[in-house]
Each structure stands twice: as structure tokens, then as C-alpha cells.
Amino acid sequence: MAVIKHISIKNSNYNAATDYLTTQHDEFTGKAVLDEQGNHIPRSDFILEGIHCDPYSFGEECEETNKRFNKNQTRTEIKAHHYIISFDPRDRDDNGLTTQQAQALGMKFAEKNFPGHEALVCTHPDGHNSAGNIHVHIVINSVRAYDVERQDFMERPGDALAGHKHHVTKNYLKYLKSQTMLMCQQESFYQVDLLHPAKVRITDREYWAQRRGQAKLDSKIKSSPSLSQHTTQFETEKGFLRRVITEIMTDSHSMEEFQKKMFEKYSIEVYESRGRISYLLPDRQKPIRGRSLGTDFEKEFIQHFISENHIFDQKRIYENIKKSETKSFFSQTSHHKTKQSVRLITDLETCIKAQQSRAYAQKVKISNLQKMADTLAFLQTNGIETMEDLQKLRTSSKEHVKETLAKVKMTESKLHIVDKMYHARMTILKNRNVYKQYLNSPNRRDFREEHTAEIMLYEAARKELQGLTGTKKFPSLKDIQAERSALYRQKNAYYED
Known part of the structure; x- marks a missing residue:
């Protein structure tokens, strides 16, 4: 799974981009990390190349191009565009992805999709989360330096001519996402559908809010170990909302009951307007839209989940599971984060909230039984009785x-x-x-x-x-x-x- 992100840069100092790619920076503030003498500390591992420029004189060459075409002379203009392609950490372990291969793919991607632009292409072996996600940075001057042959994705006549600025539209970003997916498909990498809304949508802002909050919480726990008895995991507002919505809809039989329980238990008001749903937390003035949380938290999904989740009554579920001979199979597979059409059960041994609340633990048990019944129904519908049947189906x-x-x-x-x-x-x-x-x-x-x-x-x-x-x-x-x-x-x- 590779994802692509776009950032517009208005900083007129092009060398700042080279410094960021080649030297260490604080992941929270974005400021350079300096040694005792006040000098930049080089990154331990990276590959840097230039297209239509020397990577270490990228700034000077971009300024020369800007002067030649009299562009990027004001403070408000976008001086450069920064694209980041992040590969799934599993591609490194399962598919043998290396930084050299990622760099080659990044160079090919940049030459194809940003023709005529001066560009920096830099590959780093890991991201901020230390999960091993190899990623490629592509930084281009917003002004095209050379005339190029017109391509299908170019929307305006000037998009192929030197002196014209890089044009970013929704259609163009959609095109880049499709190219990223195509690249993953051709290389047999893990991939997801980038062209449709995510089931769980986490923006950059939320990601960094979570990282900063977790760092502060870890610091507090380190200075006062007694705090670890309460919680060790920081939650953003949206993270809390996702958890609460999942909990309540698991225990609801209708949308009305869902809305009622959200308000009674957590004082969260649920609004509906034009088929859309939004949530108002008690300490907020503005509601949070369901689509900003992801498609799994919108009205359509919640209604479908509630109706599907209560096809069987609890007694029938329990009897089905007791009679099932595949109980050990469920317990083995429930700990693996595999992509499947049925929902994974919750491990009570590692669920902190279930250990703290007997009532919540009971809800989790009932929910697990429902999920197990769905899995059993799936196996029976597809005629899967043994692991050999499953393997044959997988192979075919x-x-x-x-x-x-x-x-x-x-x-x-x-x-x-x-x-x-x-x-x-x-x-x-x-x-x-x-x-x-x-x-x-x-x-x-x-x-x-x-x-x-x-x-x-x-x-x-x-x-x-x-x-x-x-x-x-x-x-x-x-x-x-x-x-x-x-x-x-x-x-x-x-x-x-």
C-alpha cells in the first residue's frame, strides 16, 4: 500500500528543501537538529538525485529559472510543490522493497508526471513512526524549466510549455493517486484504493496531534509513574469519537437507540442533515462531521452495521457457537490483523477497558459471539469445513x-x-x-x-x-x-x- 501526499511551499529559500531532505529535523517542530557547534547533523541514510538540476545546487537553479521567466517574485506565490510517496512497511519485509528500488521508482514517477520541472528526488528508509515505511520525497520548482511533449493528464495548453507554473487540481491529484496505485500493482506491492474515501480517515493534523499528545503523556508518566494506572494511550477528540461510536453501535438495535445512548452515556449529540451525520461533543461549539472520521462512521454504514449485527438473537448466537467445532480456529485467527470480510473479535486479555469494567467486558463478550457467528455463517455459506478447504479456495x-x-x-x-x-x-x-x-x-x-x-x-x-x-x-x-x-x-x- 503506497499513499501519496501533496504539500504547497511558499518559502522562497529553495535550499531549505535540500536541508530538510539531507539533515536531521525535529519531527514535531520541523526545525533542524544542531550539534554542539550549531551545525546541521546529516541524516544517517538517504539517496538524493536531481532531475534537470544538480541536487546540491537545486535552489540556485530554481531561482535562475524564476528570473528567466519573471515568476515567483511575490511572497504569496507557491514556489515549490512537495510530493511524498510512502510505501507500506510490509513491502520491505514481504516484497523485498529497498531504498534503491524506491528511489528508482520515485525517479521514474517524477520524470513521467512532472516533465520539464527541476526536481529533487530523495528516499528515506523510515518514517516518523519508525515502522519501516520507506518513502520518497519529490520536490519540484513550481515553474517548468523546459518545453515538453503534451501528455494526456495535462489540462491546459500551457502545462507543456516552459515558463508556466505547475497546476494542481482535484483531477490531477486523482490522476497521481491512480498512477501510485498502478505502480503498486505493477510491482506487486500492497495497495489500497486511494480514489475512494477511507474507512478510517486520519488527516496529517490529527496524526501529529496524536503524536504530540502521546509524547506529552509519556513524559508525564515518566515523571509521575502513578499516572500509568489511569491510561497510557493518548486519544484525540476524533479518536475518542471513533471508539465511542463503535462501542455504541455494537450495542444498539436502531438509529434512534444509537442516538439516545450516545447522548445518555457520553453527552454527545448526533445530528442528521441531508443524509449526512455529525457529532457534537459536550465541550465543542462546532460538530464533527461523520465523513471526516471515515466512511465507517457515516449514517449509511452505521445503519447497515446495526441491522446486520442483530439478525440473530443472543441465545441463537450462543447455541451456534457452542455447537461449532471451529472455536479453536477463531481463537487462532483473531490475533492476526488480516484483511477479511468479517470483523475481528476483541481480545479481553489485552482490552484495558474490559478489565476495568465488568459491564463493558460483558458487552465485548456478546459482541465477540456475534462476530464469531458471522464468521461461522461465512464459512458455512462458502462450504469451508477445514483448513485444507480454506487453502484450496485461497489457491484457486x-x-x-x-x-x-x-x-x-x-x-x-x-x-x-x-x-x-x-x-x-x-x-x-x-x-x-x-x-x-x-x-x-x-x-x-x-x-x-x-x-x-x-x-x-x-x-x-x-x-x-x-x-x-x-x-x-x-x-x-x-x-x-x-x-x-x-x-x-x-x-x-x-x-x-
Whole structure:
């Protein structure tokens, strides 16, 4: 699973980016860590390379480009863009990902998606959380230094021309996420769907609030060990809210009961508006929207969970589990964080709250029985009676996925060509009138200077379409759209499969 993050930089000191990538910085404040003599301390392990520049003179070369095109001269302008691609820690252990391989992938990604820009590409072997997540930093000057061939993802005529600024839109970020997913797929890395909302959404702000809060709590416990009897884990407001919502919806039979219990037990008001749900904590003026917590905390999911969670009554659940011969299987698999369609049970031995409250422990036991029943129903529905059956199903599923992925790749390669044809045909249509005026103009030289971008786009699109079709007679836009739609339907069907 790789994720990509974008940060806009307004700092006019480009060398600060190089310093950050190559020297140690405090993870909370972002300030440089200095030795006793006041000098920067180099990072112990990193790989740094430059594209269209020397990595150690990146700042000077960017300033030279800015002066040449008279850009980035004011304080409010975005001077650079910082992209971070973080790989799953498991890719290092399970798939043999190295910093050298990550750097090569980062260079390829930057050259493809930020063409013509001066760029720094730097790979670090670990992140702030020391989980072993290899990650790649890509820092680009916001002004393109060189003209490049127009690409499909470019939205404006100037996106391929030197002197124009890097343009970040929702569609472009969506494109970069799809490219990140494609990279993971091609390298057989762990991956998640970056194009749809996360089940549990944790922003950078919440992540760092949790890290800072945990550091302060650890410091307090160290100075006063008696505090460790109360709690050792810091919770943000959103973290607390997620835990409470999960607890209450596990014990609710309807949305009305869910709302009532949220208020009675925790004084949290639950509001609904236009199908959306939000939560107002007692010490806040502004409610927290469910979608900011993740899709697992929105109205639709909670309603579905409540209805699914109470199909069986408690007596029937208990009888099913008692008769089940797969109890040992549940106890073995419940401790593994594997991705599955059924929910994992809660380990009472490690659940601090369950040890502190007998009532809560009873709720957890009932919830565990419900989850076990769901698992048992899943096994019975799929005819899985032994571990051998499960292994056979796993093997056949992997083979099916492999075959389907081959079909996906073949469809995507066809779709890539048709997409190029579509964009080229659209570009020709958009600039056709200008090009006709150019051909009929008595002074083509002056007309071309006035309409350079449109004419260049038309000629480049025409040349590309000739190369793709192998003929000067182009297919109609309607035919291309029909073929494109059919390929997208086929691709979606394969992905669904």
C-alpha cells in the first residue's frame, strides 16, 4: 500500500528543501537538529538525485529559472510543490522493497508526471513512526524549466510549455493517486484504493496531534509513574469519537437507540442533515462531521452495521457457537490483523477497558459471539469445513486474480491508446477553427505568433493521431467515444471480478 501526499511551499529559500531532505529535523517542530557547534547533523541514510538540476545546487537553479521567466517574485506565490510517496512497511519485509528500488521508482514517477520541472528526488528508509515505511520525497520548482511533449493528464495548453507554473487540481491529484496505485500493482506491492474515501480517515493534523499528545503523556508518566494506572494511550477528540461510536453501535438495535445512548452515556449529540451525520461533543461549539472520521462512521454504514449485527438473537448466537467445532480456529485467527470480510473479535486479555469494567467486558463478550457467528455463517455459506478447504479456495482465488489481472492489463493497454486518440481528437476539434484561420491568413507568420499555443496543440494532436491510427483519415469522435466507453466497462467489470 503506497499513499501519496501533496504539500504547497511558499518559502522562497529553495535550499531549505535540500536541508530538510539531507539533515536531521525535529519531527514535531520541523526545525533542524544542531550539534554542539550549531551545525546541521546529516541524516544517517538517504539517496538524493536531481532531475534537470544538480541536487546540491537545486535552489540556485530554481531561482535562475524564476528570473528567466519573471515568476515567483511575490511572497504569496507557491514556489515549490512537495510530493511524498510512502510505501507500506510490509513491502520491505514481504516484497523485498529497498531504498534503491524506491528511489528508482520515485525517479521514474517524477520524470513521467512532472516533465520539464527541476526536481529533487530523495528516499528515506523510515518514517516518523519508525515502522519501516520507506518513502520518497519529490520536490519540484513550481515553474517548468523546459518545453515538453503534451501528455494526456495535462489540462491546459500551457502545462507543456516552459515558463508556466505547475497546476494542481482535484483531477490531477486523482490522476497521481491512480498512477501510485498502478505502480503498486505493477510491482506487486500492497495497495489500497486511494480514489475512494477511507474507512478510517486520519488527516496529517490529527496524526501529529496524536503524536504530540502521546509524547506529552509519556513524559508525564515518566515523571509521575502513578499516572500509568489511569491510561497510557493518548486519544484525540476524533479518536475518542471513533471508539465511542463503535462501542455504541455494537450495542444498539436502531438509529434512534444509537442516538439516545450516545447522548445518555457520553453527552454527545448526533445530528442528521441531508443524509449526512455529525457529532457534537459536550465541550465543542462546532460538530464533527461523520465523513471526516471515515466512511465507517457515516449514517449509511452505521445503519447497515446495526441491522446486520442483530439478525440473530443472543441465545441463537450462543447455541451456534457452542455447537461449532471451529472455536479453536477463531481463537487462532483473531490475533492476526488480516484483511477479511468479517470483523475481528476483541481480545479481553489485552482490552484495558474490559478489565476495568465488568459491564463493558460483558458487552465485548456478546459482541465477540456475534462476530464469531458471522464468521461461522461465512464459512458455512462458502462450504469451508477445514483448513485444507480454506487453502484450496485461497489457491484457486489467487489463480483467478492472476488471470483477471492479465486481462485488466491488456484492456488498460488498449484503453491507453484509445484515451490518447480521444484527447488528440478533442484537441483537434477545439483548435480546428484557429488552425483554419491560420491556413487562410494572408500573413501566417504573424498569425502563428499570436496563436502559438493553439496551433502547436493542433499540429501535435494531428501528428499523434496519425501515429496512433496509421492513416491521415481519422475516426470520428463518436466512434472513439463508443470504443472508449466499451473498454472502460470491460475494465470495470474485470476490476469488479
